[in-house]
Amino acid sequence: MSQADTWHGRRAVVVGAQGGVGSLITQKLRERGAHVVAMVRKAYTDPAADLEVVLSPLADPPSVVEACRQAAQGPIDALFVASGAYVGGTSIEATPPDVFEHLLWTNARLPYYLLQGLLGPLRERRGRAVLIGALAAEDPRAGQAAYAMSKAALHSMVRSAARELQGSGATINALLPSVIDSSENREAMPKTDPSLWVSPERLADLALSLAESSASDLQGALIAVRGGL
Ligand SMILES: NC(=O)c1ccc[n+]([C@@H]2O[C@H](COP(=O)([O-])OP(=O)(O)OC[C@H]3O[C@@H](n4cnc5c(N)ncnc54)[C@H](OP(=O)(O)O)[C@@H]3O)[C@@H](O)[C@H]2O)c1
Numbered sequence: 001m002s003q004a005d006t007w008h009g010r011r012a013v014v015v016g017a018q019g020g021v022g023s024l025i026t027q028k029l030r031e032r033g034a035h036v037v038a039m040v041r042k043a044y045t046d047p048a049a050d051l052e053v054v055l056s057p058l059a060d061p062p063s064v065v066e067a068c069r070q071a072a073q074g075p076i077d078a079l080f081v082a083s084g085a086y087v088g089g090t091s092i093e094a095t096p097p098d099v100f101e102h103l104l105w106t107n108a109r110l111p112y113y114l115l116q117g118l119l120g121p122l123r124e125r126r127g128r129a130v131l132i133g134a135l136a137a138e139d140p141r142a143g144q145a146a147y148a149m150s151k152a153a154l155h156s157m158v159r160s161a162a163r164e165l166q167g168s169g170a171t172i173n174a175l176l177p178s179v180i181d182s183s184e185n186r187e188a189m190p191k192t193d194p195s196l197w198v199s200p201e202r203l204a205d206l207a208l209s210l211a212e213s214s215a216s217d218l219q220g221a222l223i224a225v226r227g228g229l
Pocket residue numbers: 015016017018019020021022040041042057058059081082083084085086105106110132133134135176177178179180181182185
C-alpha cells in the first residue's frame with residue numbers, strides 16, 4: 001500500500017496547523033490524500049480549497065468545546081496536536097503568573113479539553129491521536145519549571161488516555177522532540193549547530209507514521225526524538 005493509499009478517504013484534525021510542525025503535518029496529510037480539518041486561531045489569508053478550517057480562539061474551555069463540536073461534524077480518523085508554547089530562562093520565583101498560566105493552558109489544559117471533545121469520535125473510527133510533548137519535561141533544567149511541568153502533564157495525560165482507549169482499536173501516542181530546527185531557535189541559539197536539532201520535516205513524517213496502520217500496536221508511547229543531541 002502506498003503512503004497516499006493509507007490516507008485516502010481519511011479525515012484528520014490538526015491543532016496548531018499554522019505552526020512550524022503543524023503546517024508540515026497539514027501539508028503532508030493533504031499531499032497523501034487525507035481530508036484535513038485545520039483547527040486554528042487565525043484565519044488563513046488564502047486557504048487551500050481542500051482544507052476544512054475550524055476557526056477558534058482556543059482560549060478557554062467553552063471555545064475548545066465548540067471547536068471540537070465543529071470538528072466532529074464528520075468522522076475523525078486522526079488527531080494531531082501540534083500546538084504548544086515555550087517560555088523559559090526564568091526561575092520559579094521570577095516567573096510571572098500569566099506566563100505560568102499561559103504555559104499550563106497551551107501545553108496541558110488545552111490538549112486535555114481537546115481529548116475530552118475528540119476521543120469519542122476517534123474511538124468510533126478506531127482512530128489515532130498523536131500529540132507533541134517535549135523531551136525537556138523528562139529531564140528539566142533550571143529556568144524551565146513551568147514549561148517542563150506543563151509538558152509533563154501532557155505526557156501523563158497521554159499515558160492515562162492510552163489506558164482508557166485500551167481494547168477500543170484507537171491509539172494515542174506522543175513524540176517528545178529535544179530542539180526543533182526552526183528559525184526562532186536558530187535566532188535564539190546562534191552558536192549551536194542546527195544539524196544537531198530535530199528536522200521539522202522528519203518530525204512531521206514521524207507524526208504521520210504513528211497514525212498509519214503499521215503503528216496500530218503502539219499505545220501510550222512517549223517517544224524521544226533527540227536528533228543529534
Ligand atoms: N520548537 C522546539 O524546539 C520544540 C521543542 C520541543 C517540543 N516542541 C513542541 O513541538 C510542537 C510543535 O512546535 P513548533 O516548533 O511547530 O511550534 P510553533 O511553530 O511555535 O507553533 C506552535 C503552534 O501552537 C499554536 N498555539 C500556541 N499557543 C496556543 C494557544 N494558547 N492556543 C492554541 N494554539 C496555540 C500556535 O498557533 P498560532 O499559529 O495561532 O500562534 C502555532 O500554530 C509544540 O507542541 C511544541 O511545544 C517544540
